[in-house]
Amino acid sequence: MSQKLRIGIDCRLSGKQHAGIGRYIENLVQRLPVDQHIEWILFFHDQKQADEVLQSFNHSTIRPLVKLIPVKHYSLAEQLKLPQVFMAAKLDLLHVPHFNVPIFYHGKLVVTIHDLLWHEQKGTGVTTLPKWQYWLKYLGYRLVASQAIYKANKIIVPSETIKQTLSRYYPQAQKKVVVIKEGIDRKFQKLKTKNQKTITYTLHPTPYTLLYVGSLYPHKNLELVFQALKQLPEVKLNIVSARSAFRDKLEHQTQASNLKHQISFLGYILDKELIKLYHSSLALVQPSLSEGFGLTGVEAMAAGCPVLASDIPVFKEIYGQAAIYFDPKSTESLIKAIEQLRQLSNLERNKLIKKGREQTKQYSWDEMVKETIKVYGASK
Numbered sequence: 001m002s003q004k005l006r007i008g009i010d011c012r013l014s015g016k017q018h019a020g021i022g023r024y025i026e027n028l029v030q031r032l033p034v035d036q037h038i039e040w041i042l043f044f045h046d047q048k049q050a051d052e053v054l055q056s057f058n059h060s061t062i063r064p065l066v067k068l069i070p071v072k073h074y075s076l077a078e079q080l081k082l083p084q085v086f087m088a089a090k091l092d093l094l095h096v097p098h099f100n101v102p103i104f105y106h107g108k109l110v111v112t113i114h115d116l117l118w119h120e121q122k123g124t125g126v127t128t129l130p131k132w133q134y135w136l137k138y139l140g141y142r143l144v145a146s147q148a149i150y151k152a153n154k155i156i157v158p159s160e161t162i163k164q165t166l167s168r169y170y171p172q173a174q175k176k177v178v179v180i181k182e183g184i185d186r187k188f189q190k191l192k193t194k195n196q197k198t199i200t201y202t203l204h205p206t207p208y209t210l211l212y213v214g215s216l217y218p219h220k221n222l223e224l225v226f227q228a229l230k231q232l233p234e235v236k237l238n239i240v241s242a243r244s245a246f247r248d249k250l251e252h253q254t255q256a257s258n259l260k261h262q263i264s265f266l267g268y269i270l271d272k273e274l275i276k277l278y279h280s281s282l283a284l285v286q287p288s289l290s291e292g293f294g295l296t297g298v299e300a301m302a303a304g305c306p307v308l309a310s311d312i313p314v315f316k317e318i319y320g321q322a323a324i325y326f327d328p329k330s331t332e333s334l335i336k337a338i339e340q341l342r343q344l345s346n347l348e349r350n351k352l353i354k355k356g357r358e359q360t361k362q363y364s365w366d367e368m369v370k371e372t373i374k375v376y377g378a379s380k
Helices: 016-030 047-054 076-088 131-151 160-169 171-176 222-230 247-256 271-280 295-302 313-319 331-342 346-360 365-379
Strands: 005-010 038-044 065-068 093-096 109-112 154-157 177-179 208-213 235-240 263-267 283-286 307-310 324-326
Touching: 005 016, 016 047, 016 295, 016 365, 038 047, 047 065, 093 365, 109 131, 109 365, 131 171, 154 160, 154 171, 154 365, 160 171, 160 177, 160 313, 171 177, 208 222, 208 271, 208 295, 208 331, 222 235, 222 247, 222 331, 235 271, 247 263, 271 295, 283 295, 283 331, 295 307, 295 313, 295 346, 307 313, 307 331, 324 331
Parallel strands: 005 038, 005 093, 038 065, 093 109, 109 154, 154 177, 208 235, 208 283, 235 263, 283 307, 307 324
Antiparallel strands: none
C-alpha cells in the first residue's frame, strides 16, 4: 500500500475578516476533495478560525488534520518559527496562498500571488507606519516575495493581468505561472433569498446610494469618490470594510469636507446583509488604482448590482463589457459615469444587470479548486 501524500495549506489568513485573500483560502479549504492518496494538513492561527472555516467542509466523514500556529502573518516570528513547523509536518507539498513564505523553508512549494501591489504602490503615503519602520518592512516584503517566487515550483495568479505584471518583474518565473480565476459563492447568484421578494428597480432611486466594499488603503482611491460626492449632494455612499486601517483618516476627511451626511462607514457585515446592500444600491463603485482580480465587483454583478469601475486593465479583463468604466484619476470622469447610470431606463438598467450576471458565470470556486488540485499534481 502506497504512502499518502501529505499536502499542507497555510490557512492563517483564511476567513472573511481577511477580505479577498480570506475568501479565497476559505473557499479552497471547504472544497478540498476526499482522496485516499492525499492527507490534507491545514495550518490555522487558532481553533476559532479553524472551526469557522471548516464548519462548511464538504465531507463530514473525513476531516483534514488541523495544526494550530498562533503566529501573526508578516511578522519576524513567521519567518523564524514556521520553517520548523512545516518541516516537522513532513509535507510532500506546501501551498502558501499569499507571498508570505518563510525564506528558510526549502520544501516543495506552491504559492499564490494575488497581486504585486506593493511593488507598484510604495512610499510613506501608503502606510500608517513611521517612515523608518515602513521602509524596513518594505525591504522585508521585497525579500520575502522575491524568495517565494524564486523557490516556488508553481505560482498561481488570479488573472492574466497579474501574470503579465509578475513576468515583468520576474521574467525567469514566467514558465511557472498558472492563471486560475477566483469564483463566486452561490448565495450571491440567487435572484432572491428566503422571505425576500424579487428585486425591482425604479427609474430614480431615492436617495441615490452607491456602495463600496473592500479595504481602505490609499490605492483603493476612495478620495476620488469623495471629490465626486462634493458635486453630487443627492448621492450617498455606504462603505463596507472588514479592515480598520486608514478608517480614522477617511472619517476625518468626510468631516472636513462636510460629507458626513452623505457617507456611512458600516464596518464588517455578514454576507446576507451585504447581499441586501447589493440589491438596494444604485451601483458598486470600484475606483481602485490597482487590483489582482476584483472579487467584490464579481459578487455585486452576480447579485444583480451594476458596477462602476476604474478603467484599469485587470477590471477590463474580469468584468469585460458588463461594467461602466471611468478614469480613476478624473473626478469628472467618475461623475459622468454616475450620471450615465442614473439616466438609464429600467430596460437599459436590467440589460446591464443581465450582462453582469452572464459575465460572472465564468467564475466558479469549484473550478478554481479543480485547477488548483491539478497544480498540486504538477508540483509533486
